[in-house]
Amino acid sequence: MSSLKNWFRPAILKMKGYVPGEQPKNLSTLKLNTNENPYPPSGEVLRAVKRSADFKLRLYPEPTAETLRRALSQTYRWPLEGILAGNGSDEILSMIFRASVGEGDLVQYPDVTYSLYPVLAQIAGAKTKEIRLNADFGLNFKLFSPRARLTLFGYPNPPAGNCFPRKDIESFCRQTKGLVLIDEAYVDFAEDNCLLIARKCPNVLILRTLSKSFSLAGARLGYVFGHPAVLEQLYKVKDSYNVNRLTQAAGLAAFTPAGLKDMREKTGQIRGERERLSRALRALGFSVIPSQANFILAAWRGKPSAETLYKNLKKNRVLIRYFSHPRLRDSLRITVGKPEETNRLLAELARLLQL
Numbered sequence: 001m002s003s004l005k006n007w008f009r010p011a012i013l014k015m016k017g018y019v020p021g022e023q024p025k026n027l028s029t030l031k032l033n034t035n036e037n038p039y040p041p042s043g044e045v046l047r048a049v050k051r052s053a054d055f056k057l058r059l060y061p062e063p064t065a066e067t068l069r070r071a072l073s074q075t076y077r078w079p080l081e082g083i084l085a086g087n088g089s090d091e092i093l094s095m096i097f098r099a100s101v102g103e104g105d106l107v108q109y110p111d112v113t114y115s116l117y118p119v120l121a122q123i124a125g126a127k128t129k130e131i132r133l134n135a136d137f138g139l140n141f142k143l144f145s146p147r148a149r150l151t152l153f154g155y156p157n158p159p160a161g162n163c164f165p166r167k168d169i170e171s172f173c174r175q176t177k178g179l180v181l182i183d184e185a186y187v188d189f190a191e192d193n194c195l196l197i198a199r200k201c202p203n204v205l206i207l208r209t210l211s212k213s214f215s216l217a218g219a220r221l222g223y224v225f226g227h228p229a230v231l232e233q234l235y236k237v238k239d240s241y242n243v244n245r246l247t248q249a250a251g252l253a254a255f256t257p258a259g260l261k262d263m264r265e266k267t268g269q270i271r272g273e274r275e276r277l278s279r280a281l282r283a284l285g286f287s288v289i290p291s292q293a294n295f296i297l298a299a300w301r302g303k304p305s306a307e308t309l310y311k312n313l314k315k316n317r318v319l320i321r322y323f324s325h326p327r328l329r330d331s332l333r334i335t336v337g338k339p340e341e342t343n344r345l346l347a348e349l350a351r352l353l354q355l
Contacts, residue, residue, distance in 0.1 A: 015122040018115060021321060030344055032335040033319040035158075035186075035295045037215035037270070039338075041250070042262035045216070048253035052246050061245040064235070068248050071255040072223060076195065081228035084235065085243050085251070089185060089209040089222030093120060096150070096205065096224075098237045100179055101126050105149035110139055110157060112327050114183060117152050126150075133327070137289055137297075139164050141172040151176060154183040155194050159323065159333045161291030163190055166197065173201040179230070180204045186293035188213030188267050189274075195225065202227035212294055213267050214254045219247045270294050274336045280346050281334075284353060299331045302353075306330045309352055318348050 004013060021034035040046075062068075065085040073080045086092035093116060101107055103125035109117045111130040121128045131143045137160040144151055151172075156163050173180050184206055187193045198204040206225040211217035221243065224234070243251075253259050278288045278296055286298040300306045310322035310332060321333040334345070 009125075011122060011125050015119070018119045022319060024317075024319060026317060029317040029319055030337070030341055031319050032337055032341065032345060033321045033333075034217075035212060035293070035335045036217050037212060037266065037294065038336075038341060039215055039266045039269070041215040042254065042259045044256055044258045044262065045214075045250050045253040048249045049246055052249035057245060059245070060241050061243060061248055063241050064238075065243045065248050065251070068243075068251045068255075069223075071252055075255050075260070076225065078195075078225050079228055082226055082231050084224050084226075084231050084238065085248075086222045086224070086238075087242050087244075087247075088211065088220040089183070089207050089224075090116060091220075091239075091242060092207060092222050092224045092234075093117075093181070093183075095234050095237050096179070096181060097121070097124050097126075099233050101150055106145060106147065106178075107150045107152070108144055108148045109152045112137070112157075112159065112325060113152070113154055114158055114185075137162050139168075141168045144172060144176070146172075146176045147178070148176065149178045150181065151178060152181045152183065154185065156186045156190050156291065156293040158186070158293065159295070159321070159328065159331075160289045160297045161186065161293030161295055162289055163192070163292050166192070166194060169194060170197045170200070173197055173204050176203065178203065181207060183207045185209045186212055186295075188263065189271060189294045190292035198225055198227075202230065205230065210251060210254055214259075214263050215266070216250055216254065219250045221247050221251045267294075270336050273339060273342060276339075277334070277336060277342050277346075280342070281349075284346070284349060295333055295335045297328075297331050297333050301330050304352070306332050309349070312352050313345075313348055316348055318345055320345075 068085055069080055069083045072083050097120045101124040105126050107121040107126040108129040111132045118128060133139055180203055182194045184193055195206055198206045209222040281288050281298045286300050288296055288298050307322055310320060313320060
């Protein structure tokens with residue numbers, strides 16, 4: 001349509017949008033492609049949502065989710081003014097780009113990481129720098145520019161699920177002049193976190209979500225920790241009433257003692273199943289990078305190809321994730337499910353590999 005050039009920015013017309021994982025409608029499909037938690041939200045959360053579905057839905061929610069943020073402040077011992085809640089962590093990422101990145105500013109990230117980062121950079125009209133990960137998916141922070149406006153990476157970093165050394169992260173954060181966003185979407189499955197770095201470095205933001213460890217992907221709730229002076233600027237670009245009333249109730253219940261206990265028990269189960277799945281895939285001939293997330297990246301260099309395995313699994317109603325990125329063409333990303341789901345996946349793979 002020729003008129004589109006009169007209606008949209010050239011950068012938008014040229015770019016490709018973010019491609020989310022497939023959402024099947026067939027309930028018999030084994031869904032191991034979008035890193036969702038296989039277990040339900042805690043009973044505490046479900047009861048809180050039901051209690052909140054009343055006449056108060058006619059009223060706007062708390063505009064800054066203050067009650068929820070107070071719970072986060074108490075749980076993590078972080079200043080209330082240094083916490084912002086969003087409609088999923090993706091909205092907070094959009095806020096950060098909106099507030100800090102202008103046309104021509106430099107944004108940098110690893111060459112394999114969360115695929116939304118380059119999309120947001122393109123929307124902003126930013127210059128981008130991708131730092132190639134090592135063969136083991138490690139990152140040389142010395143290759144990052146200290147003058148970038150914004151640096152982003154995951155801890156753990158998708159799609160491998162590995163964590164970069166914290167001493168390297170802190171050293172870079174102290175040297176760079178720009179903001180650093182450490183995306184801890186999967187941190188509850190990991191051995192450690194980077195909150196201490198953010199306490200030391202005012203240019204560091206720590207992004208988290210309730211989608212993964214708290215089984216609340218459908219509720220859309222994320223939050224970010226940072227220096228109050230930095231968060232003050234993010235609040236200027238926040239949409240009004242951006243977190244709805246039911247989601248705030250769910251989040252508040254998730255951070256009660258019962259909610260936190262439930263989350264820790266389920267993440268413990270997933271960590272155990274992650275190790276079992278990794279061992280089993282190695283026994284089948286896959287190369288598996290040690291993961292600290294709720295997914296693993298399994299490389300396959302035999303026949304049939306990794307892409308063919310993905311397609312044949314899909315035909316048998318088993319969804320995993322395949323990426324066309326040059327670094328990932330021989331790899332499959334697999335969400336860690338329940339034991340019976342792992343068993344079904346392994347049986348299908350063994351059949352396809354004729355083992």
